[in-house]
Amino acid sequence: ADIRNAQDYAALAPHFMPPAHYAYISGGSGHGQSVAANQTALAQWALYPRLLRDVSHGHTRITLAGEEHAHPLLLAPVAFHKLAHAHGEIDTARAADATDTCMIASTQSSYTLEETASAGGARRWFQLYLLPRREDTLDLLRRAEAAGYRAIVLTVDAPIQVANRRALAAQFQLPPDVAPVNLRGYDIAPRYAGNGPGDSRFFQGAMRGAPGWDDIHWVMSQTRLPVWVKGVLHPDDAAALRDAGVTGLAVSNHGGRSLDGAPSGLDVLPAIRAAVGPDYPLMYDGGVQSGSDLFKALALGANAVAVGRLQLYALSVAGALGVAHMVKLLREELEICMAMAGCATVADITGKALFKPAR
Amino acid sequence: ADIRNAQDYAALAPHFMPPAHYAYISGGSGHGQSVAANQTALAQWALYPRLLRDVSHGHTRITLAGEEHAHPLLLAPVAFHKLAHAHGEIDTARAADATDTCMIASTQSSYTLEETASAGGARRWFQLYLLPRREDTLDLLRRAEAAGYRAIVLTVDAPIQVANRRALAAQFQLPPDVAPVNLRGYDIAPRYAGNGPGDSRFFQGAMRGAPGWDDIHWVMSQTRLPVWVKGVLHPDDAAALRDAGVTGLAVSNHGGRSLDGAPSGLDVLPAIRAAVGPDYPLMYDGGVQSGSDLFKALALGANAVAVGRLQLYALSVAGALGVAHMVKLLREELEICMAMAGCATVADITGKALFKPAR
Amino acid sequence: ADIRNAQDYAALAPHFMPPAHYAYISGGSGHGQSVAANQTALAQWALYPRLLRDVSHGHTRITLAGEEHAHPLLLAPVAFHKLAHAHGEIDTARAADATDTCMIASTQSSYTLEETASAGGARRWFQLYLLPRREDTLDLLRRAEAAGYRAIVLTVDAPIQVANRRALAAQFQLPPDVAPVNLRGYDIAPRYAGNGPGDSRFFQGAMRGAPGWDDIHWVMSQTRLPVWVKGVLHPDDAAALRDAGVTGLAVSNHGGRSLDGAPSGLDVLPAIRAAVGPDYPLMYDGGVQSGSDLFKALALGANAVAVGRLQLYALSVAGALGVAHMVKLLREELEICMAMAGCATVADITGKALFKPAR
Amino acid sequence: ADIRNAQDYAALAPHFMPPAHYAYISGGSGHGQSVAANQTALAQWALYPRLLRDVSHGHTRITLAGEEHAHPLLLAPVAFHKLAHAHGEIDTARAADATDTCMIASTQSSYTLEETASAGGARRWFQLYLLPRREDTLDLLRRAEAAGYRAIVLTVDAPIQVANRRALAAQFQLPPDVAPVNLRGYDIAPRYAGNGPGDSRFFQGAMRGAPGWDDIHWVMSQTRLPVWVKGVLHPDDAAALRDAGVTGLAVSNHGGRSLDGAPSGLDVLPAIRAAVGPDYPLMYDGGVQSGSDLFKALALGANAVAVGRLQLYALSVAGALGVAHMVKLLREELEICMAMAGCATVADITGKALFKPAR
Ligand SMILES: Cc1cc2nc3c(=O)[nH]c(=O)nc-3n(C[C@H](O)[C@H](O)[C@H](O)COP(=O)(O)O)c2cc1C
């Protein structure tokens, strides 16, 4: 099969994974409204080609919170890469290294953060989920620091696990050789169940263990690494997190896997950019499958863009090579859009580069 | 079959009822435009997740016109529960009791209001249709009072019966063991036929027997129970009813079963809220099948939300247990939405919690 | 088969006519864009039910340009009723008579205007096409006067015949027993062909024979009957025709059978009403198949509404009885909408009765 | 098969060409978003019929940048006509001649510009692509002048070739007898590859060879022929090109074959017209398949309209005769729209002739 565009990996993936794995990965929470919203939001924009501009000095380099990146594409934190390929995160890390891409390793990886770190390059960040006990969270943080991760991405948008109906229908279960190996030895049983009389298992259960502002401050006080917060969709939350001293934000609806019915991050990105000011670091993820998707998110206010599922799709098709190829294609597709839109640098990509047809 | 969401009962119901019953229940009047409008209206909204808020004291309790309810979900008045399950209203009442849910028993029930009352809990309201003769209406009202119903919901939006085309196509007929047993002994033959020369059977027939303002005043004068009016869609009608001293209103297009072509109550809810002021009790029904549907209606101005068809769907699948399970699921789905939207109480759910993607 | 709504005749008609006849009747010009626009335009509106209003004195009577009508529904001029049923216009006229409906007989009828007149009741209008020669047009007009037609409806929106692609694909041809019998003995060969050097067969052909302002004045000067003009879509044309002394206008895109790509009359009706003032007589036609369609057109500015295709559909299914039944159903459907919208008279039906959901 | 409308050639073409050729011609770049946008943009407009206007002096003649044309329809530059028919550009040129149509011969033609010129009539323009070496470009320009081409259309919107996925999927390759024969003897190997360390093959490759402002000035300085620029979509580019002294612009997204995701030229045409002023020559192309499409583009600001694919479709079906017939049909369809919209001349076609239904 011919692979011409990054998106082709999405079409091929179902042929390279057990159906239940594919259902789990591709699905979203509930009825998949927020998954669909991510695609609809991207599809409504067109790109203005611009003529005769000299972009022969063009490049995709960016500086993100002080750090240089070869291009604005990151690998979003995604759990259990082994579901897509036996080499799992090891291969993803190799591909990230080969393509100068920053990989954000998930707390819920199927190889340990140390294994992933030693397989990959220097550009690596760690996605942190708060564990029920602070001492465990701290240990995880210290291990990430020790393994050379350069930034912490604290994901706070999933205090409650909402079922993925497609995964359930396909009777998805973690296979025996796939587990959240980073968490071995920690006490990860939820501390609150909310099963007292009159209790809600959400309000008095899960939400009692959910991240709060004190956790944000605590994490920042425990590390010198830059701390990003992932999962922001409301401009007021964005402004408050910026005010709290967080390094940057990932505007994301968790790939439509958290609250079903949440808007696409793309639709709220301009309002969030307006709320945090022009210079505050924002990352976008959700539904990105092409260079023009990347371009649109950058134009609407993101400084960088992460892909989630597409990593696993490419990994399933061809392991490290697949991921590296997918990244290369996406980057080239972005370069084509930039060149044709007359944007020599990522900073040149602004809202003026987009056109919204009135339908 | 796995039931994960309240909505799953809607998908299963056709397998648990005779096709003609299902057609009658699921269908709407005419060509079903207003049934469809209810779903379209709900689907156009997204919910803003909010981060890091402490909702560990959260709960779903509300006070509705002075009465405490464990949650803002009611069972809408629905005729002939026996069509879905032999235990009919008896089982629904049991489920309502078990889940602290207020059941609004229909005038057109297939078990008597007294039977339903003795099967259920304390939280019960009675939906009243005006009968052709006032003495019969009064008798019905007195029986409802005697049976401990705590509020009257006077339905006024169906002065003319508009055919349900799907039911007709399926040749639906009431089976011999299903009848409007509450009405036994009353004279329910329409008093006006409109068949004089030049007469319209609607203007000079049905509409002559239709509820008028005098009936509203008369009902209120005959009972100490709170009187709600059900079936309001126009802000001016809402304001006039509030001015007339009615306790509260059910904003509803009768599940798309009255005037085909009527808007969804959801689309007019904000204007009605604006017309009646912030504190006047409003209930919403129409198309609700999930916790996020509930959340949306609450955010757009309702104080409580009722489900119609979903009761019968759950009843058909598993009797009392099904209804109780459906209510539990809906409530949990609402709690998840509230928790993730950072709303600790129903009062926290406002229009600011919603996002409308510009498409 | 059960017929519950006027619209059911549309569904049944294909089973009661040769496919080519059905293609000719149901189709529109070109690719059918304007046919589709008529339905889309109607579908975008919802109707506000209103509560508790006394409409027991309600009726559908209207006065149209000084003439009383039992209801605001007319039978639009439609060519060749024989294509639908051997009794053709004779049966339509009988049905119109039986239902107190004004039939607008087409110039291109398959029974003569005299035959149609003697079969029908007193309420009949004549649709006039200008013939190539004035003396023939005048003869036709005199015959219509003599046969007791009470108004002239001058159709001016079809100066060029645009092919009906569906009819062509079905190889439609007029059968031998169907012909424009009114025109026998007239010279109906087009007077202009536009085939000189550099000539366009449209500009220098058909359009040279097209109706002009002088024709409007000439027709009005030749008859004492009220003269309506049919086929208006632009507000400026409407205002000019009113200023010219025309009795009233039919806002119509000719059922999507003239310029393909013309807007639906419904979409332009409010602007035309605004242009001609509140009291000037306007008729609407295009896509009407139900009482709520009628209601919508009345609410948006029409004083009366005509149906085209539905006549032939009903005629094909059951002759005079079918047409009479269709009219009765439509009228009843209108009465239901009026009663439920709290409109006792047609004059009560205003734009305030409609709601347009923002999608 | 019956051919009634120009558009019918589009439906027939797949039966007259190898599938791979059809895929290459009909497809667009990437996922075909811009191809689709061209049709959506046209479909959203309706045309106002106008009544009773005298258009018997009507005609389609226009003056375009000082040159008289019998009608506002041009044949857009399209590569390799031999893919559609063995006679290729020769037959197209004959058809153009027979129908008084201006053919814009492509640099990438499959017969030489000299062969095409001698087959056709006097009204011919030449579409120029800049070649890697200026001396070759100049030679091509001189040949076009010598062969009697009357204007140069410099295409600048395709600095990067974006793959046509449908052509790739169909494994399209140029057959041995089809080649860019105009370029024989020139050095057409790209001068820049962008394969130094850290180089992008787009920024430091293709874009280094892309047309710049200096090229525009250089071409204008090398010829006395009027110079049009093709491929403009942004109003600022349009204004700058006008200021640079370019004769006129082709507003075009290259038939959706360049940047996938570019807007339709139709959607940006009004803004471009506003930017360049009322009198500056603008051509439109993209998606045009009917007279009403032509009319819409003229109404939205174009002075002339070109068709691309439809030429090849007609050519494939019936060679020169097909193209001539297609042009005749399109012109007649335009005349019908003009006549019915009351526009006697192309100048009468303005934005006021269009209606945009609010959906
Ligand atoms: C299978 C899967 C697992 C994920 N696991 C995590 C995770 O462990 N931590 C996290 O912050 N986000 C996780 N995400 C969300 C991604 O980081 C990202 O927000 C999302 O995938 C972006 O949408 P996309 O997949 O459409 O590109 C996961 C997403 C998927 C699809």
Ligand SMILES: Cc1cc2nc3c(=O)[nH]c(=O)nc-3n(C[C@H](O)[C@H](O)[C@H](O)COP(=O)(O)O)c2cc1C
């Ligand atoms: C089968 C059926 C019977 C109903 N009977 C009554 C009734 O007797 N009285 C009443 O006020 N509403 C009745 N309704 C309307 C409901 O109270 C409610 O307005 C509607 O069902 C809400 O829409 P939903 O079914 O989409 O939730 C009925 C609805 C259904 C589906």
Ligand SMILES: Cc1cc2nc3c(=O)[nH]c(=O)nc-3n(C[C@H](O)[C@H](O)[C@H](O)COP(=O)(O)O)c2cc1C
């Ligand atoms: C088969 C057919 C024949 C028609 N013939 C005429 C005609 O002779 N004169 C005329 O003014 N309109 C004619 N019309 C147009 C109708 O008067 C009317 O404008 C149109 O049918 C209304 O749209 P509807 O068919 O969707 O109701 C014809 C329409 C149809 C469908």
Ligand SMILES: Cc1cc2nc3c(=O)[nH]c(=O)nc-3n(C[C@H](O)[C@H](O)[C@H](O)COP(=O)(O)O)c2cc1C
């Ligand atoms: C097969 C094909 C080849 C084309 N080749 C050229 C070309 O050589 N030069 C050019 O300027 N445009 C070229 N175009 C673009 C056309 O000039 C024109 O912009 C486009 O086809 C208009 O869209 P339409 O095909 O929908 O009418 C080509 C288009 C097609 C379909």
